[in-house]
Amino acid sequence: MGKTICVGDVMTRKFISIKPDTDLSKCAKTMIKKRVGSLVLVEKKRLRGVITERDILWALVKKSRKDLKNIKAIDIVVKKIKVIKPSSGLEEAFNKMKKFKIRRLPVLNNGEIVGILTMNDALRFMPTLFESIGELVGIREETDKLKRRNASLKSSSLKQNYCEECGNFDFLTKVDGRFLCEGCRDMM
Secondary structure, three states, rough: OOOOOOOHHEEEEEEEEEEOOEHHHHHHHHHHHHOOOOEEEEOOOEEEEEEEEEEHHHHHOOOOOHHHHOOEEEHHOOOOOEOOOOOOHHHHHHHHHHOOOOOEEEEEEOEEEEEEEEEHHHHHOOOHHHHHHHHHHHHHHHHHHHHHHHHHOHHHHHHHEEOOOOOEEEEOEEEEOOOEOHHHHHHH
């Protein structure tokens, strides 16, 4: 391939945007209605943030459901937003997503938002990136397993009830010096 694929060639131009002062309840309803996983916060053509399903779930866990009408989108978005230019290469964008562990990159041109690049956009045009994404997901899963294992080791009363392979709470059997649940033991 002689020409590098640019972010501007594959980005989503018709992204769904909201105002930063939109309450989380309305954000959730908009995501469901438009069938999207994120909304772009825009004020006077300037990017103010990106709110995702995960952000709303986090708020729901921390607050009650009725509080969602009192929480504004701008209150829970990440303040340091990672962005990219439309002239940047797709591989550069993917490397940035991988480095910062994000699935969406707002695309800015002269300070104004012109689109959003999602992991799906990137994969449609460069399926070779799929292997790297699988690698990233595998690393994330292994990191999560280690966190669960370390947390279980810290609380001595639960120590023997967390599988050292999958991290699930279960009855364990010692196999090759490790405590494993029935499912992980059968997989070996």
